[in-house]
Amino acid sequence: MKIIVKDGQQDFDHAAAMEIVQLINKKPNAVIGLATGHTPKGMYKVLGEMCKNNEVDFSNVITFNLDEYLGIKSDHPGSCKSYLQERFYDLVNLKQQNIYHLNSQPEDYEEECHRYNRLIQQIGGIDLLILGIGHNGHLGFNEPNTSFKTEVHVCQLTDRTRTANIWSFGCKEDVPTEGITMGIKNIMGCKKLMLLANGEAKADIVKRALKGVVTEELPASVLQLHNDVVIILDKEANELV
Numbered sequence: 001m002k003i004i005v006k007d008g009q010q011d012f013d014h015a016a017a018m019e020i021v022q023l024i025n026k027k028p029n030a031v032i033g034l035a036t037g038h039t040p041k042g043m044y045k046v047l048g049e050m051c052k053n054n055e056v057d058f059s060n061v062i063t064f065n066l067d068e069y070l071g072i073k074s075d076h077p078g079s080c081k082s083y084l085q086e087r088f089y090d091l092v093n094l095k096q097q098n099i100y101h102l103n104s105q106p107e108d109y110e111e112e113c114h115r116y117n118r119l120i121q122q123i124g125g126i127d128l129l130i131l132g133i134g135h136n137g138h139l140g141f142n143e144p145n146t147s148f149k150t151e152v153h154v155c156q157l158t159d160r161t162r163t164a165n166i167w168s169f170g171c172k173e174d175v176p177t178e179g180i181t182m183g184i185k186n187i188m189g190c191k192k193l194m195l196l197a198n199g200e201a202k203a204d205i206v207k208r209a210l211k212g213v214v215t216e217e218l219p220a221s222v223l224q225l226h227n228d229v230v231i232i233l234d235k236e237a238n239e240l241v
């Protein structure tokens, strides 16, 4: 596990962006998994700027979004798709046909899970998955006590997660109660993982996840079992080194 600690938002965002740029330089058709949330916003912005300046080329890159809310339209302003559309897809030269998304309104939930699992497998797996961490240690929408054996699945969002995401819906009542997410097995199947965390409020959970006991009660602790993980923190989130 490689741990990088940066001082300040700009350096943090840049370090995260550079992991992606380096991968694409080595493998122009890399498959990248995308998280949403507050933490990677700056990284996406840096990637947009670098793409505009021809410093990185996404034209052969393939992306899979990590998770999505259920029961809202895909173009709802709070959806993960809208977030990525506005903050990433619109800023880079990804090809539309290379962008894969979980459907927020599938007719058949189970079939949607199978479809996404199949797609990930058919494409040959994910080279790099970007992850944030919830205050309760969730990864994607894998809340505490999710089995490490899960693949793409439908999940109930905890009260804490819904509260943390009011910012993208306006009020708690509007935050969906269910999501669909890559499971821990999908996450662990990715060739490389990059976990981003910033701010003092994340320091304790990051430490417990990465230095504590590996347990399904704290989903992010599973990262200790992956052989290629880079953790990018800012000074405030770092109690590790």
Ligand code: F6R
Binding pocket: 034, 035, 036, 037, 038, 039, 040, 066, 067, 080, 131, 132, 133, 134, 135, 138, 139, 140, 141
């Ligand atoms: C979002 C996601 C979540 C977030 C996590 C941290 O796609 O998968 O697991 O990464 O909730 O969110 P922020 O960055 O808002 O603290």
